[in-house]
Amino acid sequence: MAEDFDVIVIGSGPGGYVTAIRSAQLGFKTAIVEREALGGVCLNWGCIPTKALLRSGDVYEQLGHLGDFGLSAENRAYDFGKVIARSRKVAGQLNAGVGFLMKKHRIEVIEGTARLEKGAPAPKVVVALKAGGERAVQARHVILATGARARTFPEIGLEPDGERVWTYREALVPKSAPKALIVVGSGAIGIEFASFFRALGSEVTVIEMLPRILPVEDEEVSAAAHKAFERRGIRFRVPANVKKLTRSKAGVAVEIEAGGKAETLQGEVAIVAVGIVGNVEALGLEALGVKIERTHVVTDETGATGVAGLYAIGDVTGPPWLAHKASHDGVHCIEHIAGLKPTGLHAPIPGCTYSNPQVASVGLTEAQAKAKGIEVKVGRFPFRANGKAIAAGETDGFVKTVFDAGTGALIGAHMIGAEVTEMIQGFALAMTLEATEAELQATVFPHPTMSEAMHEAALDAYGRVLHI
Structure with a gap:
């Protein structure tokens, strides 16, 4: 029997829908199964709407400090219903955007809840359709991207x-x-x-x-x-x-x-x-012989589960539970299936907390590096000594860099302060390119920017800091 599709992706979060798009780009006839809303938890109930809420909170809080900037406004207030409505509107807009991308790449969206049954060359996918009834589909490759949910007690x-x-x-x-x-x-x-x-x-x-x-x-x-x-x-x-x-x-x-x-x-x-629990229930994984540990699917670095034709990516495979990591996993998985040799399999994965102040990091902490027996050189630079931060009234926080003393390689970077979630990618890029202290110290950082603190932290690790 001929397969209905080359690739079926189960779950349309940042891992699933990105995998489906890359699959279509590679010429595979692709379908994606989603039981709730395109974009998954991240877009509809996580990453995106929370950032919309946090932005509203930040703006409201900043209004309380207008006097610091020589400004004033009366009767500061908020409409909580409108704050929530804005966040839902943002999520809805991006949900529609994912739907457009599916159409653009001719990816068939199957609305319903999937379960797997034995089949060849990959497990058969049986979907309990939202509209009622069931639909059984077969593909050469099936990729699980079912994500995870909050742990409760x-x-x-x-x-x-x-x-x-x-x-x-x-x-x-x-x-x-x-x-x-x-x-x-x-x-x-x-x-x-x-x-x-x-x-x-x-x-x-x-x-x-x-x-x-x-x-x-x-x-x-x-x-x-x-x-x-x-x-x-x-x-x-x-x-x-x-x-x-x-x-x-x-x-x-x-x-x-x-x-x-x-x-x-x-x-x-x-x-x-x-905590987080992987969404592995009611998929039929146990009957197929898929290995599950602590509610997460066990895979190799390509996403393979050990069951012929079945792969898994993203949060359902374990930490770090991050949207960008799931997308990264998915691209590598489908490129492996296509016979390509994907690069950056072990690229450093930054983590961000969008609080006030923000927190961002990539690579090893100082303690983790030392625990691995690595001799380190550590640099620090506070935003209170950064011109742009002072002008913006955002002097809380600092940048910390961790270098391998033997090779000079940047092995970790840690930041707290305003908009550090937008700056951490600079260190992630440096680590991906295997930059050493020499490249970072030689890089020209624009002035005045808060990113200059990144440069100063790299200089400080080697006793060359300029503005302290």
């Missing part, structure tokens, strides 16, 4: 109900900003929502079980972020373990243990942001 009350306990999804469409918010988890998702709601005036408390917030970041950045967020009025309980969450008509009570002492925190709403 119903046994201690950390389970969303849409009213008193939210995950990121419920937090994107509330009817009003809570007066008192408790955020469980201080990773990027938890910190971003804490930052947004604090900007609108909510009392915010963040609980983290590990010894420091943003635990995947460099320790110096983590400490600086903690202090910066506290200055904005965000409270922290670190380290602390959540024992139980209890709901009531008035709000939530979260019982924690911190420093050996029991404490109960009161809030109107709690957000659960304490």
Whole structure:
């Protein structure tokens, strides 16, 4: 029996739809299966709408500091419904954009929920269609891009109900900003929502079980972020373990243990942001013999699962759970299928937290490098010594660089401050090109820009810093 398609992609998030586009570019007859909305969680319920909310929060917060710039405005206020509506409009616009891209590349979109059954040369895809009924389709290659979702803990009350306990999804469409918010988890998702709601005036408390917030970041950045967020009025309980969450008509009570002492925190709403679970259920993976570890599909570096014709990419395969990593995975996977030799399989993956201040990093932290036995040279440069930052009133934060002392290679970069999420790609590019301190020090950075702090941090690692 002839195949219906060359490639079927299951899931249309940043991994899935990018993979489908690249597949079509390579000449494959391609279909994509989506059970909810094109663009997946990132575009509809994650990356994009949260940034729209954060932008509204940042603008509102900045209005409170107009006097610092010799300006004034009266009656600062916000319409929460319009703030939420704007974020949904942004998501809707991009959702439509993905639909246009599917049509442009002649990718067939099959709306429904997929499951896999044994077949050849790849598993058969059976779709329970949104419109009703089923459709079975066959391809030479099937790529799973089903993503992941928030981990919940119903046994201690950390389970969303849409009213008193939210995950990121419920937090994107509330009817009003809570007066008192408790955020469980201080990773990027938890910190971003804490930052947004604090900007609108909510009392915010963040609980983290590990010894420091943003635990995947460099320790110096983590400490600086903690202090910066506290200055904005965000409270922290670190380290602390959540024992139980209890709901009531008035709000939530979260019982924690911190420093050996029991404490109960009161809030109107709690957000659960304490981990990720891969979307592997009801796909038929176990029957096919697909290996799954800790709710994530196990693959090799090409995305192959070990089952003939079946691949997996993005969040469903494990950390880092990042949209750009999923897209990167997908392009490599389909190019491998096409017989190409994709480059950059192990390119460094930057991570960003879009809070106020922002946090961005790529590569190894100083502690990770030392743990690997690498002798390092470390450079730092504060934004308070950067002309553009001073002029913009954005002097909080710094840039930190980590070099291999033996080879001079840049192996890590860590930043906290205004718009550092827009600057980290410079270091990512340098690492991808295997730049050493010599190339970075010789690069001409435009003046005045905040990016000059990147140059100074590279100089500082070798005792050549100019403006301190």
